[in-house]
Amino acid sequence: MAGGKETPRQKMIGMMYLVLTALLALNVSKTILDAFVAIEENTQKSNGMQVDRGSELISDVSDEINSTNGKENAEKLRKLKKVMNQMQQVDKLSANLIREIDQVKMQLLQESGEDVATVKPLDNQAIIWEKGTGCKPTRMNLMAVQAKDQYDIPMYILIGDDIKNPTGKGKKIWNDYNGFRSKLIRAVGTYSEGKHTYSIQPKSINTFKNNQDLKDQVDRMLRDSKANLKDDEEVLSSIYMNLTKPERVSQNDISGVHWIGQTFDHAPLVAALASLSSMQQDVLSARSMALAHLKSKVSVGEYSFNKIVGLVYGPEIANAGDEVELNVMMAAFDSDNQPTVTYNGSSFRGTDGKGLIRTKVGSGTEVTLNGTVSIKNKSGQMKTENWSHTIKIMKPQGTISLPKMNVLYKGYDNLIEGVASGYDQTILSSNTGISLGKSGDQFIARVNTSSKTASIEIYGMNSISKKKVKLGTFSFRIMTLPNPEFFFGAVEEGGRISPAEKNLFSRYKDSPLDAKFTILNWELSLNTAPRPEKGKGSRISEEATKLLRQGKPGTIVNVKMDYVGPDKVVRKKIASFVL
Template identity: 25%
Template sequence: MAGGKETPRQKMIGMMYLVLTALLALQVSNAVLEKFAIIYETLEELSQTATSKNQKILSALIEEKGKSPDPKIVKALENSRQVRDLTKTTIESIEKLKATMKSLSGTTEIDEKLINDHSSKVATMMMSQPEGKAFEKLLNDYVTKLRELSGLDAKALPNLAKPPKEIEVFAKDEDHANKDFLTFTFENTPVIAALASVTQMQTEVLDYETKALERLKEIAGAGDVKFDRMVPMIRSKESIVAAGATYEADLFISASSTSFQPEMFMNGSKLQLFEENGIKMGKIKFTASGGAYNKDGFATKSFKAEIKLPEQTLERTVEYLVAQPTIKVTTGNAPTLYLNCGNNVTIEVPALGTSYNPSFSSSAAEIRKGDKPGKVTIIPSARKIAVNVSNGGTPIGVQNFDVKLIPEPRFVAYIGNTPVDLRQGIKPNQVRSLRIVIEPDENFKEEVPKDARYSIKDMEVIMGAGPVAKAQMRATNSSPDLGAWSNSAKSGDRIVFSIREAVRKTYTDKEEKVAIKSSNSVVVIPVN
């Protein structure tokens, strides 16, 4: 979070904050907080490694140039010692702060008591009490003094305690852009996560020390530090990716040289090389596959990284976590789907963000793509269906749907645009205006309007009194021509509509026969 081109550690804390805020909003489980304990322990190991490395840089510089009378070299050596002393003092202050954080949980160790502490005691301390401002000042003073000793400018050594508005990835985020450094780092943060954040900043301090010592080494004209070990390193954009998302990382050697051109491989495939700050790196990019998730929804995956040098091959197995993505479904107005109807559904996988490029399939439904990723129309052919969700060809998961039968429509008599009151009936002169309307269920019509289009194909109409029919006819639509019956219709007669065949026009404009039951297929209208 120091700004400029982000280091792996900077990207890790950015990932930590995003994951933390998202998980806090979801009321994180203790199992998730345990993952922060793992991150904390990893950062502690990185700090120890960096401290050892920086001490070796200083020792090598003193060994090579310690006896030089050159004032320029003498000054560089003295400044190097001051850089090491300054860093030691700064690290000691950070360690004291971490001990205070632990004590607020009533422990001195990273144990279950601390991990399970969801309280805001540490957050309150860092945002509202002197410890927070002291920590911020410690970081800012360290950077200021380091620039003075090394000659590096603010571009090479940006401020460590930066508010989100000065961090590119958060500058336009309305939720965070106006926060200060302490609020951004510690707001709503459990103890273990706060410890991880502070320890990450500790690794940044050591990273800055490395840059300062390397610069002073150049000023002193010392040769390359002779490392007794070369290690293949991975700089990943994210340590946790969702299944179907792109895993991206850079492979490089921790002790680089301009005297040879390395070859780099991932799982045996040669990587494209690029150079950053004089370090050759191999670009790793692939779509993460899911499966075999644990109870917390994570799957541990790995790949083999190789760097071939003139006289040796460096190998490393890199592990990363794949998070089981959550499939979010919105079914428009309907809570479930309707059989043989075009149900508009939005299927999203929020964790994939802009890399979401879905495809869908089902053995019991036709699925038509909409105008945006994830928008589909599902036409089920069974009462239960399973929709397979993939992203860029990688399976994500299966979404199950229950399917409802289409509710029966009603056959309603109308005079013009007014429904007939079957208890009061109609007058003889109104017979000519009679028609039958098929009215769909209101919810069905609202939820899938394009599937709620009905019409009559065959209907028998009889006028009579008692068992005697005075007139009858067959009609092939909902508005039979009854004009000739108006003059002969009398009070006491009945008009009987018997619907024999009706159809529903589907989402695909095909006609589907309506199952007609005797209980609702006859409409009797008295003439008064």
Template identity: 20%
Template sequence: MAGGKASARQKMINLMYLVFIAMMAMNMSKEVLSAFGLMEAKFADSNEATIERNDKLLAELEGKADENPKEFKVPAARAQQVKIISDKFYKYIETLKRDLVKKGEYVLDEKGKLPFEAMDKTDILDELWFTGDRLTKKGDEVMTNINAYKKAVNDILSTDESYRGRAQAFEKTFSTEKVENKDGKKIDWLAYNYQGFPAIASYTKLTAMQNDVKVTESDMFSLFLGNIVSEATTLNNYKAIVLADKSAFFAGEKFQGRVVIGKYANVAPTKLVVQGKEIDLSKSIDSTGAATLDFNVGNVGEHDIKGKFTFIENGQELEIPIVNANYVVVPRPNSATISADKMNVVYRGVKNPMTISFAGVPDNKVSASASGLTKAGKSGKYTMVPTSGKEVTIIVSATLDDDSRVSDKATFRIKDIPKPTGQLAGMSNGKLPRANIAAGTVKAELLDFDFELPLSVTGFKVKVPGQPSITVSGSKMSGQARAAINKARRGDDVTIFDIKSRSSGPAIKPASPIVIELAN
């Protein structure tokens, strides 16, 4: 453009043109850098929200594991593994981001915001991670950590064939295969994504990788909970629904009905009428869109259920009638109803409330017997206090109107009182001032236990770093324990363990330890 044959005037015009283009490029660069900064901020906000959501999902899984260990103990354990793996890799990526900011000598403003438009250096990661066509020691470390994270997650996903779809999606998200550039040449994944890029672009990509980690964690928690939802069109979302011609059959009859493929519509109706009576929607519609019916069944015999749903579709009312619905009222019961009021197990040494009845038989003609079972006063109410063994069987008998007798039984598992949680100042671990620890009261709490069973701490042990363990009687620190705490240094962990307690009923296991960091 500025060749030797051009006139002086033409050379000057060409030079001005080059300066103009350079100025445009500088302005565009600032806009691009700022756009990367805005993207990074959005990823960071998303990460915070996902972390909070994941904590709730993990807590739900752990709660289900306590309620139903047979079904959820293994998924909850896998979720804990995923949590540890994800947190470790997430924190490692955070160190890479801090190194990038430190090497670039970037300073946050008073709002804690990065100087996006100034983060245009391309040589920071180039020097840290790359040397010619190879990776530096730091670059190898980055790839080692990525591959270690991938392997750890894949090891968990390989434990169950039903996780295959999630494993394939994970591999696609964290693929580190060579990438073809615009010239058709395949280059290493790390170089393709980070070599030669402005600092803010690399910083944003690292935050995006953290987002992938937390989204993967969320998907796996949902997978373990059984909440991964397929596409709406897949038949996996449908159920085989049996529609019987009537809801009860007498002995000797043939079953008559139909099987259809359908699914529940989670759409709120505007009106529901059953048996000529309008139903209160606020009390009868559940989260799946199903309506709960509650009406007197009437006399013995067959009865039809008539009514209709009313929905709004395209701005107009749409009525869907209830058809082919009926039920049968039968006079003779053939099975007992035995249920635990609070759970499907009974706890050793405490009063477990029970409801025991025989369908269609008054309470004064029903008798129930089992070790530790007594009447509780009200109709159908009993109290079970199991003492030994792993199971207890309740046998129920009833006398019918024709003086014939029927009987049934149910077996419940007997569980010990769960291990209590040790607490000081309402916490099991955390940070407290020295005086608060020395003056605090050690407690043993049965968290999430459905029975009132107050516990009294009778003794515990205290361990301060660099000093021998101290045995304490009662629930308050002894003089020796307070002296040891006063000798500890700020930041030391004071461990309270072997926390023994007693109840008004059964023996109680030692509570879990308490670890408190000295705040001063």
């Protein structure tokens, strides 16, 4: 470019090209560094929200303790204090690790020549906006950092000399991070409740093939413990998995690299600080999850709900001489403060928040049952509400029931049963756009109308005399089939998936409807990937699988689909999952 045969003009153009290339390189570098600053800013805001959420949970239980009194609330107060003790353990464990990571962040800045002594809230020239307290990390402004691209000091402090065997502060953070995971699980899963004592001694799990393998290992660990699997298994598993990172990874064709070495190797100062803030986010998210679970074990508020109303439910129709069963309760209940129910001059204490009444109904057209339901507030004051329930007394007659649904769906074989009491044959017919076909002792109804309602008539017929009697006309709502649930393999929408899964499904999960749905095409995207992958059918392509493998744990996966059901209507759906 600058050889002896070049003219002065060519040499000048060559020099300008070199300068332009250098400027472009500097600009790319600044863009990347600014991106790390933006990531750190968002992480710090999220951390602040997690701190506030956890602190509100603690405050709720603390307020409940201060307002709970009286002998009748002694058991509830005991439970509240037990839960508060667990919450304080969780808070203390979280604060210790947050403070430790904060100290390392301050050391990185200080040894990089940055000013960490000046504290000026919202000052664009100051790095430190607010000192950390308790579980709240130090609020920083990385845009004010001068040595954003400096990486020697972060590597030296956090790694040392060997990315496979780090000896720096990063190794201590790694050990304390995993220690926090074990201590947090013990704090949440170890307690006594009645005659039962629950406990867990977590194992160190940091080697796993994929998320499913990690889940399997965590599930085995929990099953082998004395934990309360009925109430705590889900949250213990989620906390442990969210705090678990692979100890050894491959990087640039080098196997056995420690997670600390991978994360901080040649990481510029602002990137190292952002990674440490991300670890603090993991800690604070686990804290919030643990505190929310602990709070859910006790009730808060004057009555533990906003409105108090007597509630009774049971059959609304009965035949003469039938025994009926009624459930009487408050609209919501406190497991430590059961209601008192009165009926027919008798009074009794309920269980599980309700009082169960059994009685027989006589003859006539209807009967009304009534009484009161009462419960004490935390001050010992009794709150009483009246309740009543009316039951219609029916004589034997023809009726129609839908054993699997209470509407007729368009484009679907609706299964119907009809019973004509006193006749050995039942006949159903309709002249309002419903076609009826016999299927054994039942009927199949197909909707052939655009109306919103239709009716079916029931007849009883004596097969000997051939006498046919109309027993009633019954109206039904006409509705389109509801949308099904969507699954990525065996994982339903919103769940955590494995990149190894290949198939998409759409079906009803908790519905008696037996309808088949077919996925016509799909489009899969990650919130961290620049472009999506598309395909037809319900099986994802190898390109989509590769895209999934690029995602990190916690990445949101969106799948846009076109699908069709038995009613031949093409629908669209966007389902989200988590890697």
